Amino acid sequence: MELRTLQYFLTVAQELNITHAARKLNISQPPLSRQLAQLEAELGVSLFIRGKRKIQLTEEGKYLAQQAEHILNMANHTTQQLTQMGEQTVKGFLSIDVTETCSASILPDIIPIFQKRYPLISYDIWCGNSNDICQRLEQGIAEIGFIREPFNSSNFEAVSLKKETWIAVVSKDHPLAAQTTIQLHELCEEPLFIPSRQPLQSEIHNWFLEISKPCHVLCLYNQIASIIPLIISNMGIAISPVSVKRYTDNGKLAYLNIIAPEHISFLSMIRKRHHVLPTNAEVFWNFVLEQNL
Template sequence: MELRHLRYFVTVAEELHFSRAAQRLNIGQPPLSMQIRALEDELGVPLFERSQRRVFLTPAGRAFLVRARQILADAEAARLEVQQIAGLDAGELRIAFTTSAPMTNLMKRVLTTYRQRYPRVTLTLSEAPSERQREALIERTLDIGLLRQAENAPPVAGLSFETLIDEALVVVLHQGHALAKHASVSIADLANEAFIMHPNGVGTAVDGQIRRMCERAGFTPRVVQEARESTTIVALAASGLGVAVLPAAVRCIQIEGAHFMDFSEPDAHSALLLGKRRDDNSPLVQAFVALCHEVAGTVNDEARPA
């Protein structure tokens, strides 16, 4: 039995509704239901009575709720005590991220959980291209970078990078585009299309990857419009100005006319990396890295086919 199982149980008990509880916990409803079932199996008793309309606590569930709340309260008190001892009760953590990173479930969950666990730590967040993040880490004006690495990028002395999630790339185009009727597209299908991309020199690793994909397919992308923000790029593609290739996290951008398509190429993906200095042993950084590993494991498990 893990503390997260108790938190899941208490949240469902308070909401008496699995969908609302899942929203509070920032997880999907199916994984939440599975975790509650696993907890009931471990305890050997049902904690909830379920019907099509409502969810009720069983007598065992009501008794377990009292115990679960006390265990969580004791764990929180212990956490605050050891954080104070370890130096995690104050300080500043400087984090930069690429334009698409905040749209990923990983970053949203990491930031929410970090603030909950370490409420006295100040998170200073900034958006920056991947190349600029590497420079800032070297210059020690940044503690953590959430960035994308260019293909075959040489190692940077003193820095370490590790993959958190490997995200598919998607094509964004107008819903009335001729290609929109297909189940998927290949990069070669875009040879005659107008492209919308980030400006040259911004330092986005994804744009470099797109250009290399096009070159391998035998053409150079014809860029008709540039924009710095992913949201703007999606909006321009939705207007029919051209097509764009972006990480799949942009699917959350709901703009009228936007249509998202998968690539048929299995290598059309982009890794979201965590970058830090190798010699940075700060408790704040170590706690953030550990949390990223924890959340990435959950996100990657959810992404695997059942």
């Protein structure tokens, strides 16, 4: 299976029309049709349901389209990185994966300074949860990740960068909004929004067990931006790292430090273990290590 054939297939999958795809690829329609037929024969599956004017993807076709996009992106990324390594210059796209709150907590303190020192660098920043980021680093899609502990570190080289407290986020209209602190036991009966990632769920439940009381979880979230409108509408209280304050609207929200007991989480920079980083990523990794976050 050649990369060129995958590009042909992916273009047809996106256009869902052989004529339009051939025009986009700047080739005639018969050779394109032959390439697709040969690909189906090679794989032993039907990739398309062919209609008179439009085609549709089979389930196998949908899967291959997903994988083809990943393979072609990886091939392009590899070519770019090898070119940069050969030139020994610090430039090109730097792939960074980051969680939502780690982005707010870490990147503003690093990227502006790094950009002044290395102005030829551009950035490909992808946001997801820690599990997704670990998977993408293992697959070689990204080079460096910033995630929140805990995580399975067996496949990664990790550096702990900073720590954060967890806070309660409430609507300005909530009865607790006038407070600046809240004791953990005061949250036990409140409808809570907590992170969906299992290790963080466990941490929060264990936190409440420290005071021998369960918590009432109304909602799990993987990106806090998705539930902030619900908090503003006074549906409940979000438990979140304090860095949420850096990118939410304090005109509509109040932030309460949770005490008695306080809870700390740690933020780490990670890379795949035994993985050779491209020049720009290696320079970035070492730059972050030099910073006093």
